[in-house]
Amino acid sequence: xxxxxxxHNALVRDKIVASGGNAKVVWNEAKKKTDKVPAIAKxxxxxxxxx
Numbered sequence: 001x002x003x004x005x006x007x008h009n010a011l012v013r014d015k016i017v018a019s020g021g022n023a024k025v026v027w028n029e030a031k032k033k034t035d036k037v038p039a040i041a042k043x044x045x046x047x048x049x050x051x
Contacts, residue, residue, distance in 0.1 A: 006045040010038035 010018040010030030018029040023040055030038040 004043045008042050010040055012036045012038050
């Protein structure tokens, strides 16, 4: 996950289909690549665990 730290990522099933700094841009990019509804997640820069 090192190259995705601090970025928003669009996931479909178990694959990252789009990645970037802006969630809306990532969402739109993912929708162009797949007909599935992507999940958006932001990978934290630090190794902190938030429960």
